[in-house]
Amino acid sequence: MAATKIKTTKKKAAKRAAAKPRTLVLVSTRKGAWIYQSDASRRSWETKGPHFLGHIINHMVLDPRDGRMLLAAAKTGHLGPTVFRSTDLGKTWKEAAKPPAFAKAPAGMRDRSVDHTFWLTPAHANEPNVWYAGTSPQGLFRSEDGGVSWAPFSNFHDDPNFRDWFGGEQDGTPDGPKLHSILIDPRDPSHLYFAMSGGGVHETRDRGKSWTPLVKGLEVVEGFDPKNIAFHDPHCVRMSSDPDRLWQQNHCGIYRLDRPSTEWVRVGKAMPKKTGDIGLPITVHPRDPDTAWVFPMDGGGVWPRTSPDGISGAFVTRNGGKTWKRQAAGMPEGPVWWTVKRQAMAADKGDPVGIYFGTTSGEVWSSRDEGEKWSALARHLPEIYAVETAEIG
Amino acid sequence: MKVLIPTPLRSYTGQRQVEAEGVTVGALLADLDRQYPGIRFRMVDEHDRMRRHMRLFVNGEQVFDLSRPLVSSDDIAIVQALSGG
Numbered sequence: 001m002a003a004t005k006i007k008t009t010k011k012k013a014a015k016r017a018a019a020k021p022r023t024l025v026l027v028s029t030r031k032g033a034w035i036y037q038s039d040a041s042r043r044s045w046e047t048k049g050p051h052f053l054g055h056i057i058n059h060m061v062l063d064p065r066d067g068r069m070l071l072a073a074a075k076t077g078h079l080g081p082t083v084f085r086s087t088d089l090g091k092t093w094k095e096a097a098k099p100p101a102f103a104k105a106p107a108g109m110r111d112r113s114v115d116h117t118f119w120l121t122p123a124h125a126n127e128p129n130v131w132y133a134g135t136s137p138q139g140l141f142r143s144e145d146g147g148v149s150w151a152p153f154s155n156f157h158d159d160p161n162f163r164d165w166f167g168g169e170q171d172g173t174p175d176g177p178k179l180h181s182i183l184i185d186p187r188d189p190s191h192l193y194f195a196m197s198g199g200g201v202h203e204t205r206d207r208g209k210s211w212t213p214l215v216k217g218l219e220v221v222e223g224f225d226p227k228n229i230a231f232h233d234p235h236c237v238r239m240s241s242d243p244d245r246l247w248q249q250n251h252c253g254i255y256r257l258d259r260p261s262t263e264w265v266r267v268g269k270a271m272p273k274k275t276g277d278i279g280l281p282i283t284v285h286p287r288d289p290d291t292a293w294v295f296p297m298d299g300g301g302v303w304p305r306t307s308p309d310g311i312s313g314a315f316v317t318r319n320g321g322k323t324w325k326r327q328a329a330g331m332p333e334g335p336v337w338w339t340v341k342r343q344a345m346a347a348d349k350g351d352p353v354g355i356y357f358g359t360t361s362g363e364v365w366s367s368r369d370e371g372e373k374w375s376a377l378a379r380h381l382p383e384i385y386a387v388e389t390a391e392i393g
Numbered sequence: 394m395k396v397l398i399p400t401p402l403r404s405y406t407g408q409r410q411v412e413a414e415g416v417t418v419g420a421l422l423a424d425l426d427r428q429y430p431g432i433r434f435r436m437v438d439e440h441d442r443m444r445r446h447m448r449l450f451v452n453g454e455q456v457f458d459l460s461r462p463l464v465s466s467d468d469i470a471i472v473q474a475l476s477g478g
Contacts, residue, residue: 078446079435095431101439264425
């Protein structure tokens with residue numbers, strides 16, 4: 001009798017575990033992409049990859065609306081950019097028939113060419129198969145057929161103001177200025193945000209017919225005029241579980257914006273002075289708008305962009321940025337000189353939330369308990385450009 | 394005419410040398426793209442400019458102008474410049 005009960009309990013436990021969603025961690029690198037799939041407890045991980053070995057993969061994202069379609073933004077050091085699509089979770093891939101490409105510019109304006117697609121965002125839940133892509137140089141593109149064909153979205157690519165804000169060859173990040181952080185209001189598909197490095201944060205409430213810069217309160221590098229949108233360098237912007245709250249890791253600090261206000265507040269001033277609030281990535285809790293994680297970097301002197309003083313650690317706030325706490329248990333205690341790029345930190349939807357980050361030295365670190373303890377999920381990968389998570393049933 | 398394909402583009406063609414037609418370099422690239430969808434945009438940008446590391450030779454002569462005329466006896470080599478890491 002007792003043995004039968006134990007057997008039934010085990011069966012029920014196994015059934016419960018099987019019903020729990022699995023987490024995918026999608027890792028994009030300078031030399032290809034890898035997919036890590038967890039068991040129900042997120043303790044053991046199965047590795048799938050490399051995909052596209054030798055390709056620069058800037059971003060790989062799973063469509064949460066169908067849980068099957070993956071898009072990957074690819075190029076190589078020599079070949080032009082493209083987008084690959086998979087409708088079977090990466091078992092097979094097909095190339096987009098018409099990747100993002102700029103239209104011919106009006107007379108008197110310089111033609112721009114897409115160097116690479118940098119950012120991919122599935123559109124609103126009520127717009128199946130619609131995706132947005134941000135490119136380098138700065139461009140915003142939309143696909144309405146699941147990434148098969150892409151067209152310029154909105155009319156700002158050749159707007160004279162935006163042309164000024166895009167900056168020139170000497171501006172932007174070392175591998176090209178980028179449009180990133182495409183955010184969609186879950187309450188209204190016409191309400192979007194994007195950010196540009198450089199070129200500020202922008203908002204539309206009419207599906208791209210008009211855009212308004214959102215830079216009030218943001219600081220710029222000393223000597224530049226903050227009134228000039230071109231000098232604003234948002235590194236990463238995230239929408240919290242409350243769509244009226246945005247979080248931003250900027251070149252000049254960590255900020256929070258609570259709509260309808262249009263003024264960012266530098267909440268990073270509460271970070272420890274010796275660490276500072278400079279960094280590239282930021283990620284948010286899927287259910288708590290007060291909670292966000294950052295991975296600070298050294299922004300002093302010549303900007304090493306490595307862990308400040310060689311001390312690793314994520315930092316979390318659980319009260320909207322009033323206070324921050326270092327989270328490094330399980331990370332190396334000795335000096336580490338990690339750099340975590342703007343797309344390379346992500347949270348899953350688990351409870352407790354799993355947090356993941358990837359370093360330019362090819363390590364993926366994960367925490368199953370919201371950053372309290374960390375362990376290495378992968379090592380010896382190429383330079384990591386992006387880390388995303390997804391859930392599959 | 395015969396077209397030599399560099400290794401990074403052989404995922405499209407599956408072979409080192411392929412046959413393609415065209416009275417200009419642009420038409421030849423269009424024919425290649427018809428046979429091997431996507432290959433052209435990896436070599437030429439949206440404004441018909443040859444990408445930075447791509448080179449196209451006609452009978453050993455380097456060509457950047459897509460309107461350059463071709464004849465059926467021309468020997469075409471698409472080559473990728475060696476650089477990077």
